[in-house]
Amino acid sequence: MPPSSAASSLRTESGRVLATDARWLAHFWERGRGWLARKPDPNLALGVPLTEGERLHSIGMRFSLDIAYCDSEGSVLAVCTLAPARVAPPVPRAVVAWELLAGQLAGLSLGERLRCD
Numbered sequence: 001m002p003p004s005s006a007a008s009s010l011r012t013e014s015g016r017v018l019a020t021d022a023r024w025l026a027h028f029w030e031r032g033r034g035w036l037a038r039k040p041d042p043n044l045a046l047g048v049p050l051t052e053g054e055r056l057h058s059i060g061m062r063f064s065l066d067i068a069y070c071d072s073e074g075s076v077l078a079v080c081t082l083a084p085a086r087v088a089p090p091v092p093r094a095v096v097a098w099e100l101l102a103g104q105l106a107g108l109s110l111g112e113r114l115r116c117d
Helices: 028-033
Strands: 008-012 017-024 044-049 065-070 076-082 096-101 114-116
Touching (some): 017 096
Antiparallel strands (some): 008 017, 008 114, 044 096
């Protein structure tokens, strides 16, 4: 489910565009930076690959994030809003988490499929 380039968009299978700039954070340093030192950008989505039981955090963040946890098929397993300086619980079977600014995932339903174009 990783985007093929930094210019990919993240959308639901029904065509709703969630972000016009979807970036896959595959390397350690990219993951470490994440949203840190970035300005809030409603067009940006960061894809974080997950291992079993892995947790995401917002330590050092100045703003809240919406997170969509997806399985290997892109189906949404859980959606949460993570306030600054918090740790999210792990989501079983999640292999990727898409991080967007808080409010960007409003109306997203469990079971919907996300894809990158």
